[in-house]
Amino acid sequence: MVVERTFSIIKPDAVERNKIGEITAMLESSGLRIVASKRIKLDQDKAAAFYKVHADKPFFQSLCDFMCSGPIIVQVLEGENAIQKNREIMGATNPDEAAEGTIRKQFAISLEKNSIHGSDSPENAIIEINHFFNEKDIIS
Numbered sequence: 001m002v003v004e005r006t007f008s009i010i011k012p013d014a015v016e017r018n019k020i021g022e023i024t025a026m027l028e029s030s031g032l033r034i035v036a037s038k039r040i041k042l043d044q045d046k047a048a049a050f051y052k053v054h055a056d057k058p059f060f061q062s063l064c065d066f067m068c069s070g071p072i073i074v075q076v077l078e079g080e081n082a083i084q085k086n087r088e089i090m091g092a093t094n095p096d097e098a099a100e101g102t103i104r105k106q107f108a109i110s111l112e113k114n115s116i117h118g119s120d121s122p123e124n125a126i127i128e129i130n131h132f133f134n135e136k137d138i139i140s
């Protein structure tokens with residue numbers, strides 16, 4: 001098994017409802033270790049840069065507005081198969097399709113306000129981590 005790192009955002013809808021602790025407990029219970037974490041507020045430029053892969057989608061501007069609407073928690077998670085493990089515990093993007101016991105099933109409000117983001121590939125994990133963290137800020 002390979003120890004990997006992945007990137008996670010606890011989104012404004014979950015931070016606003018004071019769910020940071022409950023979501024973090026679910027991540028840790030799945031075997032992931034939080035090796036970097038900070039509370040920040042995005043601006044439009046940073047949100048657009050982070051989600052630029054979705055720039056041509058109809059939901060792009062609404063997504064950027066939502067992600068800038070309040071504080072978020074950005075985290076680096078580490079563990080065996082961390083990318084896949086994180087996606088399993090997050091659940092499907094659309095909470096209507098998320099499995100029982102997943103974070104999105106339990107906390108998401110809608111497809112947009114879906115409480116958590118996680119990297120979908122090793123390549124994107126590196127890119128996304130580098131948006132927010134320097135290597136010296138990640139302590140295994």
Ligand code: CMP
Pocket residue numbers: 054059063093111112113114116117118
């Ligand atoms: P996330 O995993 O952060 O990746 C892109 C985000 O866009 C997604 O979660 C949702 O919050 C948001 N989104 C809004 N509408 C859609 C849609 N139709 N399909 C996928 N993602 C959407």
